[in-house]
Amino acid sequence: MTLPRGFKTQAERIAEELRARVGATNSKPLNLTAVAEQLDVQVISAADLVPLERLQEIERIQTYAFSACTFEINERHVIVFNPLMSAGRQASDIAHELAHIILDHELAEIQYLDGVPFRTCQPGQEEEATALGGTLLLPRKLLLQHAREDAAIEQIARKFGVTRKMAQYRWNTTGVERQVARERSRRNAQR
Numbered sequence: 001m002t003l004p005r006g007f008k009t010q011a012e013r014i015a016e017e018l019r020a021r022v023g024a025t026n027s028k029p030l031n032l033t034a035v036a037e038q039l040d041v042q043v044i045s046a047a048d049l050v051p052l053e054r055l056q057e058i059e060r061i062q063t064y065a066f067s068a069c070t071f072e073i074n075e076r077h078v079i080v081f082n083p084l085m086s087a088g089r090q091a092s093d094i095a096h097e098l099a100h101i102i103l104d105h106e107l108a109e110i111q112y113l114d115g116v117p118f119r120t121c122q123p124g125q126e127e128e129a130t131a132l133g134g135t136l137l138l139p140r141k142l143l144l145q146h147a148r149e150d151a152a153i154e155q156i157a158r159k160f161g162v163t164r165k166m167a168q169y170r171w172n173t174t175g176v177e178r179q180v181a182r183e184r185s186r187r188n189a190q191r
């Protein structure tokens with residue numbers, strides 16, 4: 001599956017605009033609660049709906065069976081996340097769900113969590129949500145700044161409260177390392 005042409009640029013623009021609205025900076029983790037509020041989306045822990053023991057049981061039966069999902073109550077989007085995930089993983093999951101809402105994706109299939117129906121998106125839209133979610137957490141400009149400062153992936157992950165996997169994914173897809181290498185070789189050539 002490939003992203004539609006121009007999607008990455010569009011995602012960067014959306015992220016920049018939304019991040020500005022919540023006063024996000026390139027030195028602190030994005031406040032996802034503030035982003036959700038801006039979008040009039042409610043974010044709740046699954047432990048508020050289902051007993052924690054039941055969540056642990058679901059997790060035991062199938063690891064990562066449930067990360068986060070979105071449903072609609074009285075025309076308002078509600079994102080339910082799994083509190084058993086690491087904080088970094090929760091950030092990826094919530095950002096992914098917010099991205100579905102921003103992109104106005106159709107919530108199609110129905111999934112059940114302990115008898116509670118949740119609608120999930122079509123597979124074709126998953127990649128877009130992952131790409132935009134990642135862009136919200138780590139926009140290209142932020143990564144470029146850190147690449148110029150020789151920051152390591154691990155450092156970026158820690159600084160912005162995301163998983164190493166997310167930091168690596170954004171690092172690779174934005175190509176910031178290549179850009180910095182080109183900038184440096186050009187500078188050296190001028191000397």
Ligand SMILES: [Zn+2]
Nearest residue numbers: 100121126129
């Ligand atoms: Zn999704």
